[in-house]
Amino acid sequence: MNSMNRGAKIVVNTCMRIRRGEKVLIITDPPKMKIAKTIADVARERRAEVTLICMPVGERHGQEPPEPVALAMTYFDVIIAPTTYSLTHTQARLRACRAGARVATMPGITEEMMQRGAMLADYREVARLTKKVAALLDRASEVEVKTEAGTDLKFSIRGRKTHPDTGLFHRPGDFGNLPAGEAFIAPVEGTGEGKVVVDGSIIDTTMGRTxxxxxxxxxxxxxxxxxxxxxxxLNKVGPRARNLAEFGVGTNPKARLIGQVLEDEKVLGTCHIALGDNSTFGGRVKAGIHIDGIFRKPTVKLDGKLLMKEGKLLV
Known part of the structure; x- marks a missing residue:
């Protein structure tokens, strides 16, 4: 048996709940082809109509896919994207969701990640915790984040809607990462003040601090x-790449800090910010890049009330 089958079955059966006759698009690139084929094989076992597209490796997270791929995405019920770089924060993904697709992006996924860690979590439990955190963020107007490492940041989320990345994408228009497990929101542009000390991971490395x-x-x-x-x-893209695009809270108890942002940002007891594009989840900045930075053991206050203390969620 393919050692990735267990993870692939969770993707197909639990997370996407693919049904007989559904049109399923698997988008991949050469380094991720083995993973894509494993997921495609499991989807075919469900009697789904599966199409696999292999595109060239992109340059960065948030870069739009080639136009033929973007056009194809609007014709499918389910899209699963194990790729080197993320399609999550792209207009192509947004248009596909508006057309009714359920979309799971898997940027940077590895064969090892398909076999252990966050991908094998109990996604009903992940969904429960993620929705709790999202509900608290939705009721708040201001966020304050501090860490012993030196993070001290404030920003407004007034009027913004939290996206709960639960891992359960069962309704038309649902989207998120797999592995999943975060509640994230777009800070109001222009309101962020302070500093972030990234001591978890950034640009797929856990070494040092930024x-x-x-x-x-x-x-x-x-x-x-x-x-x-x-x-x-950031400079290659331009000034908009420096936008404080996202604040997220990790909610997956199985996630590990391994130097792969796809899993790192889901680690329970961490938070993260992102720079760049937030136009696909409630923000106003289109930048064509989205870079996450994870920090450990944060203390988070929402309108002065504790959400998290030194990495422990108080929900």
Missing amino acids: EITIEKGMAKTISGSSAKKLTRM
Whole structure:
């Protein structure tokens, strides 16, 4: 038996709940082809109509897919995307959801991740916790985040809607990552002030720390271990790439900090911010890039009330 079959069955049967006769599109690129084929085989066991498209590897997370792929995405009931870079925060994904597709993106997924860790979580439990956190964020107007490592950040979420990445994508228009497990929201543009010390992972490395100073909702200065690489990526796109795009809370108890942002940002006891595009989940900035940075053991206050204390969720 293929060692990834257990994870693939969770994707197909539990997370997407693929049914007989549904039109399923698997989008992949050459490095992720083995994973894509495993998922496709399991979907065919459900008597789904499966199409697999292999596209060239992109340049960065949030880059739009080739136009033929984007057009095809609007014709399917279910889309699963094990790719090197993320299609989550793209207009193509947004249009597919508006057309009624259920979409699971799996950027950076590895064969090892299909066999253990976050992908094998009890997604009913993940969904329960994620929805609780999302409901509390939805009732709040201001977020304050601090860590012993030096993170000290405030921003407004007034009028913004939280997206609960539950891992259960059963209704038309549902979308999220697999593995899943986060509640995330787009801060109001221009309101972020303070600094973030990324001591979990960023750009798929857990080594060192990266400090990002935020002024008026934009990353003004970047220093530390990943500063040169991050700055180069942001500068290549332009000023909008520095937008404080996202705040997220990890909710998957099986997730591990392994240097793969897809799993790292789901770790229970962590939070993360992202820079760049937030136009696909309630924000106003289109940037064509989306870079997450994870930090450990945060204390989070919503309108002055504790949501998390030193990494422990109080829900």
